[in-house]
Amino acid sequence: MRVAVIEFPGSNCDRDTVHVLKESLRIDANLVWHNDFKDGSYDAVILPGGFSFGDHLRAGIIAAHSPATKAVIQMASDGKPVLGICNGFQILIEAGLLPGALLRNAGLKFVCKWTALKVEANNSAFTCTFKKDTKIRMPIAHNEGRYFADDELLDALSAAGQIVMKYDEENPTGTARGIVGVSNEKGNVVGMMPHPERASDSALGGTDGLKVFESMVEWAKC
Amino acid sequence: MLVGEIETTLTPDEIQYARKQLGREPNALEWALIDAEWSEHCSYKSSKPLLTQLPTTGPRVLVGPGYDSGVVDIGDGYVLTFHIESHNHPSAIEPYGGAATGIGGVVRDILCMGSIPIALLDSLKFGDITKSDHSKWIMKNVVRGIADYGNCIGVPTVAGEIEFDECFERNCLVDVACLGLGRKEELLLAEATHPADSVYLIGGSTGRDGIHGATFASRTLAANSEEERSAVQIPDPFTKKLIIEATLEASRAGILRGCKDLGGGGLATGLSEIADKGGTGLEVYLEEIPIRESDMNSIEIMISESQERMLLVVKEGHEPTLLGIMRKYGVSFARIAAVTSTGKVSIVRYGTVIADLPTRFLANAPIIHRIGKPPHFFNQGSEPCPSQGIEALFLNLLSSPTIASKEWVYSQYDHEVGIRTIAKPGESDAAVLRLPNGKFAAVKVDGNARFCDMDPYVGGASVLAEACRNIVAVGAEPIAFLDHCQFGDPNDERIFGAFSMTVKGIADFANVLSLPCVGGKVSFYNQDEVTKKAIKSSPVISVLGLVEKPEHITKLGFKQDEEAIFAVGKTKRELGGSEYYHLLDGTGNGPPSLNFELEKRTQAAVLDCIKSQLVTACHDCSKGGLGVSLAEMVIAGEKGATIDLRNLPAEKMREDETLFSESNSRFILTSNKTNLVKEKFADNRIPFAVIGKVGGDSLKFTSRAGMFNLSLTAIREAYSTALERILEPWPR
Numbered sequence: 037m038r039v040a041v042i043e044f045p046g047s048n049c050d051r052d053t054v055h056v057l058k059e060s061l062r063i064d065a066n067l068v069w070h071n072d073f074k075d076g077s078y079d080a081v082i083l084p085g086g087f088s089f090g091d092h093l094r095a096g097i098i099a100a101h102s103p104a105t106k107a108v109i110q111m112a113s114d115g116k117p118v119l120g121i122c123n124g125f126q127i128l129i130e131a132g133l134l135p136g137a138l139l140r141n142a143g144l145k146f147v148c149k150w151t152a153l154k155v156e157a158n159n160s161a162f163t164c165t166f167k168k169d170t171k172i173r174m175p176i177a178h179n180e181g182r183y184f185a186d187d188e189l190l191d192a193l194s195a196a197g198q199i200v201m202k203y204d205e206e207n208p209t210g211t212a213r214g215i216v217g218v219s220n221e222k223g224n225v226v227g228m229m230p231h232p233e234r235a236s237d238s239a240l241g242g243t244d245g246l247k248v249f250e251s252m253v254e255w256a257k258c
Numbered sequence: 259m260l261v262g263e264i265e266t267t268l269t270p271d272e273i274q275y276a277r278k279q280l281g282r283e284p285n286a287l288e289w290a291l292i293d294a295e296w297s298e299h300c301s302y303k304s305s306k307p308l309l310t311q312l313p314t315t316g317p318r319v320l321v322g323p324g325y326d327s328g329v330v331d332i333g334d335g336y337v338l339t340f341h342i343e344s345h346n347h348p349s350a351i352e353p354y355g356g357a358a359t360g361i362g363g364v365v366r367d368i369l370c371m372g373s374i375p376i377a378l379l380d381s382l383k384f385g386d387i388t389k390s391d392h393s394k395w396i397m398k399n400v401v402r403g404i405a406d407y408g409n410c411i412g413v414p415t416v417a418g419e420i421e422f423d424e425c426f427e428r429n430c431l432v433d434v435a436c437l438g439l440g441r442k443e444e445l446l447l448a449e450a451t452h453p454a455d456s457v458y459l460i461g462g463s464t465g466r467d468g469i470h471g472a473t474f475a476s477r478t479l480a481a482n483s484e485e486e487r488s489a490v491q492i493p494d495p496f497t498k499k500l501i502i503e504a505t506l507e508a509s510r511a512g513i514l515r516g517c518k519d520l521g522g523g524g525l526a527t528g529l530s531e532i533a534d535k536g537g538t539g540l541e542v543y544l545e546e547i548p549i550r551e552s553d554m555n556s557i558e559i560m561i562s563e564s565q566e567r568m569l570l571v572v573k574e575g576h577e578p579t580l581l582g583i584m585r586k587y588g589v590s591f592a593r594i595a596a597v598t599s600t601g602k603v604s605i606v607r608y609g610t611v612i613a614d615l616p617t618r619f620l621a622n623a624p625i626i627h628r629i630g631k632p633p634h635f636f637n638q639g640s641e642p643c644p645s646q647g648i649e650a651l652f653l654n655l656l657s658s659p660t661i662a663s664k665e666w667v668y669s670q671y672d673h674e675v676g677i678r679t680i681a682k683p684g685e686s687d688a689a690v691l692r693l694p695n696g697k698f699a700a701v702k703v704d705g706n707a708r709f710c711d712m713d714p715y716v717g718g719a720s721v722l723a724e725a726c727r728n729i730v731a732v733g734a735e736p737i738a739f740l741d742h743c744q745f746g747d748p749n750d751e752r753i754f755g756a757f758s759m760t761v762k763g764i765a766d767f768a769n770v771l772s773l774p775c776v777g778g779k780v781s782f783y784n785q786d787e788v789t790k791k792a793i794k795s796s797p798v799i800s801v802l803g804l805v806e807k808p809e810h811i812t813k814l815g816f817k818q819d820e821e822a823i824f825a826v827g828k829t830k831r832e833l834g835g836s837e838y839y840h841l842l843d844g845t846g847n848g849p850p851s852l853n854f855e856l857e858k859r860t861q862a863a864v865l866d867c868i869k870s871q872l873v874t875a876c877h878d879c880s881k882g883g884l885g886v887s888l889a890e891m892v893i894a895g896e897k898g899a900t901i902d903l904r905n906l907p908a909e910k911m912r913e914d915e916t917l918f919s920e921s922n923s924r925f926i927l928t929s930n931k932t933n934l935v936k937e938k939f940a941d942n943r944i945p946f947a948v949i950g951k952v953g954g955d956s957l958k959f960t961s962r963a964g965m966f967n968l969s970l971t972a973i974r975e976a977y978s979t980a981l982e983r984i985l986e987p988w989p990r
Binding site: 045049071087144237 | 409500586672673
């Protein structure tokens with residue numbers, strides 16, 4: 037499968053993500069400058085972490101209104117796998133592809149640390165190879181990752197299996213119900229605050245992140 | 259001093275020298291250029307004669323001091339670039355912007371060698387945050403400044419050190435080191451060697467921020483310094499990130515002849531230095547420089563230190579490629595100068611020459627041969643006696659800010675972006691980064707103001723020794739270092755004397771180690787006009803090491819129950835300048851001694867044990883002594899230990915002194931191949947002993963004074979949450 041990793045001005049996990057896809061998983065991954073990104077020629081797209089457009093105005097909002105994201109929205113409606121990691125999650129929320137909002141962390145500080153997580157739903161494009169309730173470890177590194185939605189919406193997401201990942205023990209950012217990852221109704225669009233590309237090598241602390249990308253490959257086969 | 263209508267920091271001798279060399283009276287703009295370029299900050303005019311004592315060459319050194327970064331060959335066509343910068347004065351009055359732009363500056367130094375910045379380290383020194391709200395404010399904002407900037411540009415902040423002492427109350431120190439990775443054949447130098455090439459200014463526009471930054475840094479802070487916030491630049495990490503990408507793309511395209519970061523002294527310094535190093539001249543078109551405010555005069559334009567600007571020397575005929583790259587990233591650019599063969603820097607405004615100075619004259623300030631008096635040695639301090647029990651003392655020491663866990667700080671830094679960080683903060687004595695040729699870089703930065711204040715010679719050498727021990731402890735061989743000497747006003751002969759002895763101490767020990775210095779920085783005038791107090795002598799040293807194989811990488815946490823714990827090196831009754839005495843409000847008599855040969859031999863033997871894969875965990879023994887080192891190994895490994903201090907190779911002294919003495923040349927390591935380790939140390943005539951074993955859920959000590967026991971929970975609570983309790987005392 038051909039995967040695009042979009043590079044916005046200010047993205048900084050783009051190369052890390054491409055590296056893992058290519059070197060660890062032998063996936064045909066391509067780093068694509070945002071102005072050159074057009075849908076149609078890729079089987080999946082990943083919006084990487086970083087500070088797109090310097091996070092000016094609000095994290096992710098400028099990228100969400102870029103022509104590249106229009107193409108991403110088209111791919112999402114075509115049912116292709118779309119993953120937003122960290123800043124990419126913020127972009128997908130601002131673009132209206134995912135429900136809820138991401139606020140500043142409860143401690144009002146950037147938090148970079150490894151966290152214990154639990155896979156809540158395995159019906160999404162990026163969690164389908166996990167068993168439900170699997171405990172995994174991945175690192176977070178962000179300032180605005182406190183997921184927020186009102187109780188009604190949270191209950192609805194929960195019932196629909198759209199909450200894909202939660203903190204398992206500690207909740208270092210004060211996110212609602214410990215949520216760190218959600219999907220759209222179809223399950224092909226997923227956003228998550230933890231960085232799977234940083235958890236794809238035992239020398240760096242763990243390999244649980246590989247399964248996120250492996251899920252994408254499996255999903256695309258169906 | 260005032261020359262014409264221009265306020266300068268030039269001395270009467272320098273003014274006379276300038277007039278004589280030129281054979282005429284320079285105009286106002288020319289005086290301003292001379293003033294910026296000859297400032298202490300840019301010219302090293304006081305320190306240059308002394309810095310020649312440092313060893314600067316070695317088989318791996320490709321570029322030593324004098325360029326934007328040092329360059330070290332790591333084989334397989336790869337190089338590491340390495341540089342350190344400080345932003346002390348700006349951070350003292352505007353901590354957020356001052357610290358952030360300090361990172362911006364050092365990152366550009368790496369970038370302009372054609373290398374990618376891959377890691378940041380910071381050495382921070384603040385006043386006593388347990389007593390001063392001002393120092394708390396400075397610290398929080400410095401950390402936030404580093405975090406916001408470093409995180410946004412996508413360069414991980416992987417290691418550092420923080421010291422707290424009253425002497426930094428009004429003069430905090432903010433040093434940032436950066437490590438870069440490049441290909442040998444793609445190296446760039448800050449040189450304009452070819453007439454007919456063009457010089458482009460890229461990035462941000464030139465504004466009034468940072469005017470006189472270099473001269474501001476070349477004098478002491480005054481009572482009204484808070485009004486000088488305009489001398490602090492404004493950070494813009496997003497623009498910096500784009501400049502990084504654009505510069506690297508231009509560099510890889512092979513269209514650049516040279517590259518220069520614009521830092522202290524602004525365009526005045528940057529332009530004269532590339533022309534001087536290239537042996538050429540420049541014709542500068544002042545009206546082409548993009549300015550932020552339309553009424554800026556020529557002096558303001560030339561000396562502004564606005565951030566996020568780089569000079570690119572573009573090979574003749576390659577402009578179209580450059581323009582394409584700059585447009586892709588949306589980075590503004592302007593052709594502001596042409597390289598000439600005149601040997602002069604000529605500044606032209608709409609066709610009229612408004613400044614015309616010989617390059618060599620402008621770029622080389624006359625050296626000042628200062629006289630240094632022996633500093634006041636500190637050997638009459640009090641030796642305090644504890645009034646608490648050993649358990650309480652131990653926990654209080656673990657909670658003292660200099661010793662306590664810095665997690666509150668490093669959890670705000672993205673230390674993993676780039677997916678190279680193999681050993682992360684808190685896990686090991688130095689950060690370890692994966693390199694593309696299968697090897698690993700180890701980096702650490704260290705300082706010890708109290709030792710250096712008591713004895714600059716031994717103190718300076720001890721800082722280098724500690725930084726090297728940290729590198730050795732992770733399984734790396736030290737290959738290069740940077741020194742950053744920070745002192746008060748050099749016009750004070752005793753301060754200059756302390757500086758001179760510090761450099762000699764570092765140089766003498768570096769020569770024993772055959773370890774080259776590849777760069778550094780000198781920052782004087784860290785002194786407060788109000789209190790008339792200078793900071794304690796604060797050399798900061800960053801050492802770079804190379805790990806040959808992944809199996810050599812060693813962390814500090816205890817790994818396996820029942821493994822033997824070795825104490826390497828002799829513990830002497832040396833508590834002068836120690837954290838323990840500081841806790842008890844005492845000072846002691848002089849810092850711990852340092853036997854250069856023994857230190858070198860000990861480091862070599864420990865590295866040999868690690869490379870022979872006999873060692874499962876390793877930690878150097880420095881601030882807080884044996885007690886703190888053991889506690890840190892317990893916390894990182896989440897395993898307790900049983901220690902018998904009666905076996906320790908040590909001078910006779912009290913139990914508390916034994917635990918917290920800061921003698922040099924010591925390590926703690928664990929092994930499951932005890933006999934082989936014993937042989938190595940015995941063969942090298944290094945004092946050592948097995949002092950205990952790993953296991954249990956507490957740290958148990960037996961000494962001649964009796965037994966005591968600290969639970970893992972108590973140790974963790976004291977050590978891990980101390981900074982948060984001080985900085986954010988409100989309930990969660």
